[in-house]
Amino acid sequence: MGLGPNDVIIVSDIGCCGLVDPLINSHSIHGLHGRSTALAMGIALGLDNPDKKVIAIQGDGGATIGLQHLLEASRQNISMTLLVQNNQVYGMTGGQISGTSTRLFKAIKFPEESEVPPYNLCDIAYSAGAAFSARVIPRGDFSDKLVEAINEPGFSFVEAHIICPSYGYKKVNELELLPFREETLKTQRLPHVIHKKDTPSLFDSIPKVETFFESNLKSRTELIIGSSAGAGAQLAADLLTFAGIMCGLNATKKGEYPITVGTGHSVAEVILSDEAINFTGIESPDVVIITSQDGLDKVKDRIDDSTRVILDSSLDLDIGREIHHVSFNKKAGKNGAVLAAIAYWIIQSGLLPLEALREAARNHKHANKLIIAIDSIAE
Amino acid sequence: MQEVKNQKVLLDGSRIIIESLVQSGAQAFVGYPITPANLLYAYSKQRFPIFLPASDEITALQWVTGISAAGKLPVTATSFPGFALMIETLNMAYMMELPMVIVLVQRLGPSTGSATAGAQGDVLMLRSCISGGYPIPVFCPSNFKDCWDLSALSLKTANELRTPVVLLTSKEMVMTNRSFNLNDLSSISPVIRKYYDGHDPYKPYQAAGNLVPPFVSLGSDDYLVRLNSSTHNQLGVIQKATPEAMANTKRLKQKIDYYMFKPDNIKYEYDKDDGADKIIVTYGISSEASRTATLLLRNEEEKISLLVIKSLLPVSSEIMNIQKKYKHIIFVEENLTGQMKELMYGQFADSKIRSINHIGQMITPNEIVKEVVSCR
Numbered sequence: 001m002g003l004g005p006n007d008v009i010i011v012s013d014i015g016c017c018g019l020v021d022p023l024i025n026s027h028s029i030h031g032l033h034g035r036s037t038a039l040a041m042g043i044a045l046g047l048d049n050p051d052k053k054v055i056a057i058q059g060d061g062g063a064t065i066g067l068q069h070l071l072e073a074s075r076q077n078i079s080m081t082l083l084v085q086n087n088q089v090y091g092m093t094g095g096q097i098s099g100t101s102t103r104l105f106k107a108i109k110f111p112e113e114s115e116v117p118p119y120n121l122c123d124i125a126y127s128a129g130a131a132f133s134a135r136v137i138p139r140g141d142f143s144d145k146l147v148e149a150i151n152e153p154g155f156s157f158v159e160a161h162i163i164c165p166s167y168g169y170k171k172v173n174e175l176e177l178l179p180f181r182e183e184t185l186k187t188q189r190l191p192h193v194i195h196k197k198d199t200p201s202l203f204d205s206i207p208k209v210e211t212f213f214e215s216n217l218k219s220r221t222e223l224i225i226g227s228s229a230g231a232g233a234q235l236a237a238d239l240l241t242f243a244g245i246m247c248g249l250n251a252t253k254k255g256e257y258p259i260t261v262g263t264g265h266s267v268a269e270v271i272l273s274d275e276a277i278n279f280t281g282i283e284s285p286d287v288v289i290i291t292s293q294d295g296l297d298k299v300k301d302r303i304d305d306s307t308r309v310i311l312d313s314s315l316d317l318d319i320g321r322e323i324h325h326v327s328f329n330k331k332a333g334k335n336g337a338v339l340a341a342i343a344y345w346i347i348q349s350g351l352l353p354l355e356a357l358r359e360a361a362r363n364h365k366h367a368n369k370l371i372i373a374i375d376s377i378a379e
Numbered sequence: 380m381q382e383v384k385n386q387k388v389l390l391d392g393s394r395i396i397i398e399s400l401v402q403s404g405a406q407a408f409v410g411y412p413i414t415p416a417n418l419l420y421a422y423s424k425q426r427f428p429i430f431l432p433a434s435d436e437i438t439a440l441q442w443v444t445g446i447s448a449a450g451k452l453p454v455t456a457t458s459f460p461g462f463a464l465m466i467e468t469l470n471m472a473y474m475m476e477l478p479m480v481i482v483l484v485q486r487l488g489p490s491t492g493s494a495t496a497g498a499q500g501d502v503l504m505l506r507s508c509i510s511g512g513y514p515i516p517v518f519c520p521s522n523f524k525d526c527w528d529l530s531a532l533s534l535k536t537a538n539e540l541r542t543p544v545v546l547l548t549s550k551e552m553v554m555t556n557r558s559f560n561l562n563d564l565s566s567i568s569p570v571i572r573k574y575y576d577g578h579d580p581y582k583p584y585q586a587a588g589n590l591v592p593p594f595v596s597l598g599s600d601d602y603l604v605r606l607n608s609s610t611h612n613q614l615g616v617i618q619k620a621t622p623e624a625m626a627n628t629k630r631l632k633q634k635i636d637y638y639m640f641k642p643d644n645i646k647y648e649y650d651k652d653d654g655a656d657k658i659i660v661t662y663g664i665s666s667e668a669s670r671t672a673t674l675l676l677r678n679e680e681e682k683i684s685l686l687v688i689k690s691l692l693p694v695s696s697e698i699m700n701i702q703k704k705y706k707h708i709i710f711v712e713e714n715l716t717g718q719m720k721e722l723m724y725g726q727f728a729d730s731k732i733r734s735i736n737h738i739g740q741m742i743t744p745n746e747i748v749k750e751v752v753s754c755r
Contacts, residue, residue: 006600021605022616027597029448029606030617031441032471038438042445043597045431046407046453052598069441072434199426202398203561206388238556241389245558251389254555259414259494278667278674280555281741 001147003053011040013058015092017085020057034058034065037073037082044080045194053150054080061090063121064099070121070157074128077154078192083146084121084157087164095167104177105168118179125157126185132156134184137175145184154191207242207363213356215247220273221351222282224302226295227338229257229266233295236338237268239370242360244272247352252280265294272351287345290315291328291337310341310348324348328377336373343377354378386561392526393418393553395564396482396546399530401426404538404569405480406451409433409442411461414494415550416484419456427454436461440468440481447477448606450596452534452570456482459501460491466508469543471608473509473631476584476592478537478544480530485549485663487739496739497550499663502718505545506692511628514635517545517692518646520552521666525689527564529646538570540638541591542631547691549664549713551741575602584627585613590634636693645697646689655682656706657754662688662719665711665742672747683751694723707754710734711742 008026012018014033021028031039040056047054063070063084073082088105090096097110100118107114126133131154136142138160149156161178163169169177223240227233234255244251252271258264269282284304290296291312303309303319311317313327324344332340339361346352354374361370397408397419408423409431410416424430429451433439439455446453457465462483472479483505487496505517516536518529530546537544575581575593581602586592597604605615610624618624638644648666650673661669666687676683686701702708702723708731710720717734724732735742735750 005603006598009598018609019617021607025603027599027604028615029475029597029604030611031444031475031608032467035437035441035468035471038441039445039448041438042409042442043449044445045429045442046446046449046451047598048450049598068434069438072438194429196428199401199428201402202394202422202426203386203388205425206390206394208385209387209389209558210385211387238389241556241558245387245389249558251558252555253389253557254551256495277557278671279741279744280551280557280667281743283743283745 001150007052009043009052009054011036011043011054011056013056013062015059015061017057017059034062035069036062037066037069040080040082041069041073041076041078044078050079055150056080056082058082058084060084060086060088060098060100064119067119067124070125071128073155074125074130074157076192077129077131077189079154081149081156081158084159085162086121086159087162087168088118089164089168091164091167095164102177102179104179120180121159122157122180122183122185126187129187129189130155130157131187131189131191132184135159135161135180135182137161137178137180137182139172139175154189209242209245211246211248212359213247213353215244215249215274215352217247217249217272217274217351220271220275220277221287222285223270223287223289223345224282224285224299225268225270225338225342226288226290226292226299227266228292228294229262229264231266231292231338232335233266233268233291233338235364236342237270239339239357239360239364240270240342242363243352243356244270246356246359249274250277252277254280265298267295267298289338289341289345290317291341310345312337312341326377332373332376336369336376339370339373340377343374347377387558388561389556389558391418391554391556392520392523392548394422395523395526396530396548396553397422397426399527399567400454400480400534402567402569403531403534404452405454405534407431407446407453408455409439409446409453410455411436411439411457413458413461415486415497415554416456416458416482418553419482419484423454423456436464437468440465440472443479444468444472444475444477447472447479448475448597452478452538454480454482456484458484458486458494459488462501470509472543473513473515474608475606476541476631477606478541480533480537480544480546482546482548484553485547493739495550497664497713497741498738499549499665499713500715500718500738501547502691502714503722505547506722513632514639514693515543515545516540516635516639517547519547519663519689519691521648521663521687521689523557523559524563526552529689531567532646535570536638536644538572539591540634541594542635547663551664582613583615584611586630586634590630590637639690639693640695642697644690645695647698648685648687648689649701650685652677652682652684655684657682657709657751658684658686658702658705658707659709659711659747659751660686660688660702660719661711662691665713668742668744669711669747671744672751675744675748676751681752688719699723706731708732709747709751709754711747713737713742
C-alpha cells in the first residue's frame with residue numbers, strides 16, 4: 001500500500017484483539033472496551049495530515065458495547081477503518097454468548113436465547129451511511145479486502161468472522177454454518193471534513209456601555225420580576241440592567257424559568273448598586289413586579305414586610321398594606337407589560353432617569369415597540 | 380498618555396471562561412449540551428477554531444482524548460449527568476497522560492436533580508473519580524476574574540502535566556449576568572507546547588526531571604508513539620504489575636503533587652484579620668456571600684478572616700496550615716454534608732470545625748454572619 005510505520009495508527013479495544021499493539025510496527029493506542037471506534041474518530045478528527053491511516057480493531061464484545069460509535073462513524077463518514085473480529089463469544093471471560101452469537105451457536109450454549117437473532121453489523125454500518133461495509137468469512141488471507149477498506153476515503157467497516165480456538169467455532173469449516181454470507185456494500189459519499197475557522201474575540205460582540213446618566217440610587221436595590229414565558233420579562237430585566245450600568249451603577253441580572261423553555265413562569269432578578277456587588281442572591285427584595293398569574297404564583301412568597309409590590313390590576317393579592325395596582329397588560333399589551341411596570345417603578349422611585357431605560361431600549365432591534373411600552377406608562 | 384477604552388459590559392462567566400481558554404491556546408471544543416453548561420457550548424461554537432458536536436458524553440470525551448493524542452489542546456463542558464458518563468474515559472485519558480480541560484458546571488443532584496439549580500456537590504466525586512484515588516488537578520473560580528485566570532491556568536496545567544484538568548464551577552457563575560470592566564482582565568500568554576526531539580527512539584512514558592514525559596503527537600513522522608490506557612511500561616506496552624509498570628503508575632500521582640504543591644501554583648485568597656480566632660473557609664459560588672459576610676462582620680467590629688480556595692484539588696498543606704492558626708473554622712459550601720470540610724477533616728470533624736450548608740438555594744451572607752457570631 002506504500003505506507004510506512006509512521007503512516008498508520010492502530011487503535012485497539014479490550015479483549016483478545018486488544019493485545020495487537022506490540023505486534024504491529026506502527027503508532028498504537030490502546031483504549032477502553034467498546035470505545036476504540038470513538039477514540040479513533042477523535043484521532044481522525046484531530047489529525048492535520050489526512051493521509052495518515054487510522055485503524056480501529058475490536059471484537060464482537062466491544063462492537064456491541066460501542067454500537068452507537070459504529071452508527072456515528074458511519075453517519076459522519078469519518079475517514080478511518082474499523083475491523084471487527086467477530087468470534088461470537090466473550091473469549092477472555094469464559095466463552096459467554098455475545099450480541100453477535102448466531103441462533104445455532106446459542107442453541108447449544110444458551111438455548112433460552114436461541115430465538116434472538118444476532119446483530120448484522122455489516123448491514124447496520126451500511127444503513128447508517130458508511131462508505132464501505134464488508135463481511136468476510138476468512139479461510140485464509142483476506143488482506144485484499146482490508147487494503148480495499150483502508151484505501152476507501154470516508155468510513156470503512158470490515159467484519160471478519162473468525163474462530164475462537166477455546167470457546168467458539170473451533171474449526172474453519174464450522175464457519176459454513178453462519179447464517180451470513182460474504183458481502184461488500186458501498187455508498188457514494190464524501191468523507192467528513194473538519195471546518196476550521198478564525199474567530200473574533202467573544203468580547204468584541206458585546207456592547208460596551210457608556211455612562212450617560214446619573215442616578216439617585218444610594219444603596220443596593222434588589223428587584224424580582226415575576227411574569228410568564230414569552231412575555232419579554234428577561235429582555236425587560238436586561239434593559240433595566242443596562243439602564244443601571246448607563247447610570248454608572250453596578251448591576252447583576254439572572255433569569256429563572258422551568259426547564260421546559262417557553263412554558264410557565266419567567267422570573268428575573270436584578271440588583272443595582274453604587275457599590276461592588278459580591279453576593280448576587282436576593283434575600284429581601286426591595287421591589288417585586290408581577291404581571292401575570294404564573295409570576296404571582298412563583299414569587300409571592302418572596303415578598304416581605306418592606307417590599308414595594310407593583311402588580312398588574314388583573315391580579316389579586318392581599319398583603320395587608322398598599323399595593324401599586326396598575327393595568328400594565330392593558331396599557332402595554334402582554335409583551336410590553338413587564339417593561340411598562342419597570343418604567344412605572346423608575347418613575348415612582350425616582351432612582352434612575354427614565355431616559356436611561358429608553359436609551360437601553362434604543363439599542364435593541366425592536367426598539368420602537370419597546371419604547372412604545374415604556375411610554376405607555378410615562379404618558 | 381493613551382486614553383483607556385471603555386470596556387464596561389454586561390456578561391456571564393461562560394463567555395469569560397471560553398474566551399480565556401481560546402486565548403490560552405485551546406484549539407478544539409467537543410461537547411454535548413446539558414443545562415447549566417449550555418452557554419459554554421454556545422460560546423464555544425462561536426469561538427473555537429474547531430467545534431465538534433458529539434452524539435453523547437462518552438463519545439465527547441473519547442473524541443477529546445483522540446484529538447489530544449493527535450496533538451491539539453481540547454476542551455469539553457458538562458454537568459454531573461454527563462460527567463458521570465465520562466468518568467471511565469477520564470481515567471483512560473489520565474492513564475494515557477493526555478492534556479485536556481473539562482469544565483464541570485455543578486447542578487443540584489443526586490442523579491438528574493434540578494438542571495437549573497446550582498450546587499457544590501461534586502467535590503468528593505472529583506477527589507475519588509480516578510480509580511485508586513489518584514489526584515486530578517481541580518481549579519475553582521470564585522468570581523469573574525478567576526474565571527479568566529483559572530481557565531488559562533487549567534489549560535497551562537493540563538499542558539505542562541500532560542493530564543486532564545477540571546475547572547469546577549456552578550450554575551450561578553456561568554449563567555448570572557454582571558456588569559464588569561474588561562480592563563480588569565490581564566493579558567494571557569498562550570501555552571507553550573514542548574515536544575521530544577531526542578536522537579533515541581521515543582519512549583512515551585519515560586519521564587523527565589519534572590516527572591512528566593515529553594510529548595509527541597500520535598501520527599508523528601519522526602517517532603513512533605504508543606499510548607496505553609492499561610498498566611504499561613515506559614514504551615507504552617501493556618504489562619501486568621512489573622516494577623517498571625508500577626513505578627510508572629505511581630508517577631501519575633507524584634507528577635501532579637510535585638507541580639500542584641509548588642508555592643506559585645497554590646491559588647487562594649487569604650484575607651487575614653489580625654487578631655481573629657475565626658476563619659471562614661469557602662470556594663466557588665459561596666465565595667461572594669462569604670466576602671459580603673466578612674465585610675458585614677467587620678463593620679460590626681467582629682474579627683474574622685476569610686480563605687477562598689481556588690486550587691481546590693489536590694488539597695495542599697499550605698491551605699491546611701493557614702487554618703491551623705484559628706480556633707474556629709467555618710466552612711461555607713452549597714451541599715448537604717460539607718464536602719470540603721469532610722475531605723479536610725473527616726466525617727467526624729472536631730467541634731471547632733463548623734459548617735454552613737444548603738441544597739437548592741444559595742447560602743446568604745446573613746446566615747454566615749449568624750453562624751460566625753454564634754461561635755464562642
